[in-house]
Amino acid sequence: MAASRVQTAIKSAENSCKARGVNLTSKRKQVLSALLQSNKARSAYELVDYCKDEFGETLPPMSVYRILDFLQNEHLVHKLKLANKYIACTHIACDHDHGVVQFLICNSCQSVKEITIDKSTINTLQRTVEDAGFQLASPQLEINCICHSCKN
Numbered sequence: 001m002a003a004s005r006v007q008t009a010i011k012s013a014e015n016s017c018k019a020r021g022v023n024l025t026s027k028r029k030q031v032l033s034a035l036l037q038s039n040k041a042r043s044a045y046e047l048v049d050y051c052k053d054e055f056g057e058t059l060p061p062m063s064v065y066r067i068l069d070f071l072q073n074e075h076l077v078h079k080l081k082l083a084n085k086y087i088a089c090t091h092i093a094c095d096h097d098h099g100v101v102q103f104l105i106c107n108s109c110q111s112v113k114e115i116t117i118d119k120s121t122i123n124t125l126q127r128t129v130e131d132a133g134f135q136l137a138s139p140q141l142e143i144n145c146i147c148h149s150c151k152n
């Protein structure tokens with residue numbers, strides 16, 4: 001994400017945290033901007049390294065996990081469950097309803113795109129899963145893809 005868009009997203013995140021009565025501390029802001037600056041998902045340990053290199057901040061992994069929990073609760077960050085990595089929400093600076101998120105993950109360059117699939121598709125999926133005798137544990141789909149630039 002371009003620097004100006006990172007700034008806009010951080011500003012919006014600050015405002016929404018303030019409106020919810022929680023504090024986007026400087027460490028939380030560092031982890032969020034580390035994720036915003038990447039189009040790939042990052043693990044907690046990659047974030048520890050990034051914050052050390054980029055901000056000269058030594059954050060123990062436990063603190064990074066706590067910060068990531070906070071950011072997830074505030075809907076600023078999503079967790080990719082299969083990869084056990086984190087990605088900044090695409091809609092931090094948006095007003096519209098978020099919906100159920102799905103992720104397209106390029107298996108060549110690991111870039112991630114957040115998309116929203118319409119409710120009826122999710123309902124169909126849910127029915128199919130239940131017909132098979134399973135229960136959908138999470139409606140979040142993480143789909144194995146090839147991105148546009150890797151395809152070309």
Ligand SMILES: [Zn+2]
Pocket residue numbers: 078088089090091098101114
């Ligand atoms: Zn999102």
Ligand SMILES: [Zn+2]
Pocket residue numbers: 090091094095096
């Ligand atoms: Zn949006």
Ligand SMILES: [Zn+2]
Pocket residue numbers: 106107108109110111146147148149150151
């Ligand atoms: Zn790719």
